[in-house]
Amino acid sequence: MSARRIVLTSGKGGVGKTTATANLGAALAKRGKRVILVDADIGLRNLDLVLGLEKRIVFDLVEVVEGRCQLRQALIKDKRFQSLAILPAAQTRDKTAVSETQFAEVVAGLDELCDYVLIDCPAGIEHGFRNAVAGAAEAIVVTTPEVSAIRDADRVIGKLNERGLPIRLIVNRIRPDMVRTGDMMSVDDVVDILGVKLLGMIPDDEEVIDTTNRGEPIVLVPDSHLGEIFEKIARRLEGENVAFTTLTAPGFFGRLFGQRKAG
Amino acid sequence: MSTIRGRGRSLEIGIDRALAAATVEIRGQLEERPAFFRGSRAVANFGLVETDAAGLVAFRDVLADFGITLDAVSGVESLAPLLAQLDLAYLGAAPGGEVAAIPRPRARRSLALSNGVRPLVADFAGARADLAARRTEREAAALERRTAVATPVASAGVTIPATPNSAPAGVSTLYHRGTLRGGQTLHNLGNIIVIGDVNPGAELIASGDVVVFGSLRGVAHAGAQGDPSARVVALELAPTQLRIATMIAAADGDAGESGPAHAYILGDRIAIVPHAAADLGRREVIV
């Protein structure tokens, strides 16, 4: 059976695509799936950093495309998981080094090796975006509940629709306290505007900064709220009907008010 | 007369004649007290004596018969590849006929510190092909570039071409003053010297040595065409990854030598040694 090929994209930069790709991949791997993560951000690679695998990179995607190494040589296994590997991007090149066809071929070459290919898309809608999408059969759009991010997500959804990719949505960096005071859009608002099916809702969490700096996936941090959320998202991706957990705002009054269901 | 001397907890064996004859001599000396040296480790100084693989094996086996493990040999450079084949360390040339000094305890302590630096011997088939291709490109381009001026920064990464001089072909030193930013690269057939930092994401690839008068935080590859005697030297050695010849090493955690240090192959691993304790080896200088 061939692998599911999913691109994580957003339009706007900095909404959490790379963190989501890494952690969703890790959550799937924890469930015993064979997962390969592909970093499509040639020249500004970060997926390896977020997983703490930077020091083990010998070959990268561009060298595979240029035939200077085998695909298997470029894959880096994350030893913390049963079956999670990444195909890193090149750092010293730029996105024009690889064409859409070439990128799609590389991803197709991963088919036999895993159950899931998750592609981390660069910010924007330029060449790098087109490459990343060329390798995918499904898309997850990541956005934050901010006007700029939603506007960019909308543009990206339009482009994905042109290519006929099924799309699901992750809303990231939600601040329930600000939603409650009306200073931030609710997830329902976001889903209404974008008109795409919701896959997950992730609260803002300062732990993310530290764990990404240290290269540790959140799903490996014991008792992590965010880790649980990623695991639920993974289950939903697998087709399970998982209820969204309630996000509570910090403070006395959190639970007294009707909270938007999230998870 | 071949000599066996104890120093510290090791033996130093000095060879001053053809190895075959010396081996016989050594065997004779050891037979006088067969159990005395059992369990010892030894280094040997071959001085100017040359030999072949068979001679080395015979020499080592004789020592092994008496429970002595040979670790390292100093002598002429032609020994280096032979020693590598036998998993013996090459300690460089020794002055005159003196026995080579055993690496001082301080250096060994730094080896212990650098246990965090593990060799990851990668499947380098692809890398070798790439290096060969780069070398061919460079040789072809060298003819055109004899009078070339260093080109200005191109849009995606800097590649500054080597400008070989009229010295023996292919050996030169590229000198770069300025910090290398992520994504920038310097490749040279010969050595590379950088006055400035080499940031993470930057890459230095040299067939010779790499010297950074600053912080090395990116990737450095010395001896990129397979020379295991090449080394990387920096004021602060904190690279993402180090490569020497076909060995790759990545540091565990944040442990790193602070202060000027050398990285070179010692035995089966890349060792990081503080400058004060480093064996400088010997390398031809061509200006």
Next chain:
Amino acid sequence: MRELQEDPAPGSSSAPRRRGRAIVVTSGKGGVGKTTTTANLGTALALTGAAVALIDADVGLRNLDIVLGLEARVRNHVLDVLEGRVTLDDALVTDKRVPTLRLLAAAQTREKDDVDTEAMRALVDSLRDRFDYVLIDCPAGIEKGFTNAIGGADEAIIVCTPEVAAVRDADRVVGLLGNRTSIKLIVNRLRPDLVRRGKMLSVDDVNAILRLPLLGVIADEPGVIISTNKGEPLVLDDASATGAAYRAIAGRIAGTDTSTPEIPLPPTLFQKLGSFFGGRR
């Protein structure tokens, strides 16, 4: 509709002025605050009376107009000008709150490939003859959009958050910028409490790699999201610490403020209680 003015309008060709400065605001990494910074710095400089033109170079993903609250007033955009459909004067949007500020919006339904780099450079050049400052809001990444945005600028401001990925991307961009008259740094979204707990990079950590002159440090503040959502730059809010920080940076850019940038400290206990019970700092 054109507004009649007695004095030559800022940016009109009849107003003689010294050649202006062109500064690109860039970062590499997305989401670190380039657009917010461009909007606030531009507004702050204009509030001192300087004539300021802001260009949104993020073709296809325009956001500068939203952050300034001017999206309803945008009629034309950069490509309309470059392709000769409208004059520059007609495309420049005025801001009623800040009379000497003008915005040239990006095209939303086009692509960055549609922009000719040379034409963009020429546009920036002509704006420099009319304005004291031309600030260019650069898109994320290092693709054609980036190349177009940096083309006409002598100076660059790097915006970077205290995170490893952002620092790496910023470093790449500094390398690609090559020689400019000046490249300076703004560290954005600092959380002094996290820095103190060792859970975030410090400004020194960031500049150990980037090694750039520091223009300013801005602490993370929830008020920023609110202001960008509403289109009200914080420099217009006298009570905002972030606004004050941007105004100081503007002063340093103009050369009127010679102070060294302050690094925000962790909040005191009383300040913390304040935000716990609601209400903005």
